[in-house]
Amino acid sequence: MSFVDIDDLSIDLGEFSLKGVSLSLERGDYLTIIGPTGAGKTIFLETIVGFWRPDRGRIVLDGRDITTEPPEYRHIGIVYQDYALLPHMTVYRNIAYGLKKHKPENMDEAIRKMARSLHIDHLLHRKPITLSGGEQQRAALARVLIVEPSLLLMDEPFSALDPQTRRRARLLLKEAIGERATTVIHITHDLDDAWALANKLAVFKDGRLLQMGAMDTVFSQPKNRFVAEFVGTGFFSGTVVSRENGCVNIDVEGTCLQSLDRADKGKPVNVAIRCEDIRVSRKKPSVANGFNILNATLKNVIPEGSSSLLDLRVDNLEMNALLTQNAMRRLDARRGDNLYALIRKEHVKIVQDG
Ligand SMILES: Nc1ncnc2c1ncn2[C@@H]1O[C@H](COP(=O)(O)OP(=O)(O)OP(=O)(O)O)[C@@H](O)[C@H]1O
Ligand SMILES: [Mg+2]
16 A cells, blocks of 8 residues: 555536546655646645545545545645745734644744745735735745645645746755655646656656656656656657667668667557757767667757757658757757757667557
8 A cells, every 4th residue: 555545536617527546655756746727736736635425436645535624623734835824914923823723732832833944934914915926936835744644735836926936936945845855746837846846757647647757757758648748758659660689670661760679560659758858969970879860850949058959850750859049059050950869779669659
């Protein structure tokens, strides 16, 4: 049995339904949920916290079936996008509010300690309206963490913060939960949150959980085209044409890709290639050793902060490669240039249909 066991969670809200979501988390796991708007991410969290009664399914937390338990007994903390601080109370009283049911003996000390760890100890006398977005965010986090919830849920907690404040907030959160090994489910639209904080990733669409797994696995082996596109991984359909020396040759619209994964000859397969795993070179390497070496034409360059996404045409295929700005400078390529795309055979992943 896992620390969190959610089994076949379903709820029909008329225009929208959550359809049989099942997932498990171990204690200390940090799961980020991503998915398009309207996918049911918020409704899923609201069902865990007890805002909605599911029509079917079970939620088990630390061995206790909490599916029908009133929200206040679940010992689950939730941080909303708008923080939901109580406006007429000071930050101190907002944090204390969380403790109103189980006041510890040293409550004052506990509040000050939590405030220090989130760098808001100088703001305890202020009302939320006088705080910046980042300060409100930290106050909301303090109010939730002080009760040491068994499970912490967060619905886009950083979305109102500027990029730098966001980075700092991530660090503070990581330290605060790291000390307590808190189990977290965090909805975000920013994959950087996921890379900075999470060990697991789940993708929702249309009320369904499409895929959940270790961060790396979801990125390198997305189950279907939707998940692949959502995380920016290339996804191609082809056929295994031959097997030799522990490697398979896959024909993808006339391009041969070699993979180290196993598959039978003649089998239609899907292939995933992460954009970080495509190297781009002007020169053809003299030895192919372990690589697929493909002729590529540069169609476009899309700058993305500290890296650039290259649109490549490889025979009949479109592929995206992600290069750091340093690698871009070394490559010194322009639109229309003929280049080589180099992909390690172990980075060509055969994925099961899902
Ligand atoms: N009380 C309700 N009754 C019926 N439908 C609802 C209700 N609340 C939300 N919905 C609908 O359920 C769908 C999922 O909503 P939800 O808020 O969970 O999406 P989300 O994945 O969190 O999206 P976003 O990324 O925009 O926050 C939406 O289409 C929404 O309009
Ligand atoms: Mg939402």
